[in-house]
Amino acid sequence: MRTIDPFFAPGLWGGAPMPPQSPTMTAGRLSSPQRRPAVIAPLLAHAPLASLTGSVLGPRFHAWYGRSRRRTICSVYLVRDDEAKGLPDFADGIVIAARRDAAGLRALAVFALGDSEDRRAWVEEAISAGAMEWHVHLLAEDDKERRALLQDLGG
Structure with a gap:
């Protein structure tokens, strides 16, 4: 059974998919953005x-x-x-x-x-x-x- 990550499923939260985000630099380390719902x-x-x-x-x-x-x-x-x-x-x-x-x-x-x-x-x-x-x-x-x-x- 395939699991869909709800944070990347377009429109799952009633809105458009999240815009692409670039990783950020935190304390000298590259970190991925937090995954959050679009709406x-x-x-x-x-x-x-x-x-x-x-x-x-x-x-x-x-x-x-x-x-x-x-x-x-x-x-x-x-x-x-x-x-x-x-x-x-x-x-x-x-x-x-x-x-x-x-x-x-x-x-x-x-x-x-x-x-x-x-x-x-x-x-x-x-x-x-x-x-x-x-x-x-x-x-x-x-x-x-x-x-x-x-x-x-x-x-």
């Missing part, structure tokens, strides 16, 4: 990680794109009927509550992990809205970066 959907754009397609890890990771077109890699956890509702007990991170149905995958809510009371309220609200998956981003290094990412993702 961002009105809501969050997303894509599975092409490098993991067809592997056991493929369903466990997903990429979301915010207003800035920056790619945010998330670990995927299913909503469960336990005390934590399937959301791992991480102290800091950004969570995208998502629903997967016949129309595809869509974000329902974006929130930051933090105070346990806030977390419970966000989790219950997301589940009431139909959340089926938690997409958790843990790579923001500090509160400032988490707030910026939360803003970029529309939370």
Whole structure:
């Protein structure tokens, strides 16, 4: 089965293909430009990680794109009927509550992990809205970066 990289498939994001970009020089090294979609959907754009397609890890990771077109890699956890509702007990991170149905995958809510009371309220609200998956981003290094990412993702 042939896999098409969604970042180079013309019109996949609802627009024209990305214009050709030349490599850039960074810190004395030649680097390729970041691969990003040509047009961002009105809501969050997303894509599975092409490098993991067809592997056991493929369903466990997903990429979301915010207003800035920056790619945010998330670990995927299913909503469960336990005390934590399937959301791992991480102290800091950004969570995208998502629903997967016949129309595809869509974000329902974006929130930051933090105070346990806030977390419970966000989790219950997301589940009431139909959340089926938690997409958790843990790579923001500090509160400032988490707030910026939360803003970029529309939370």
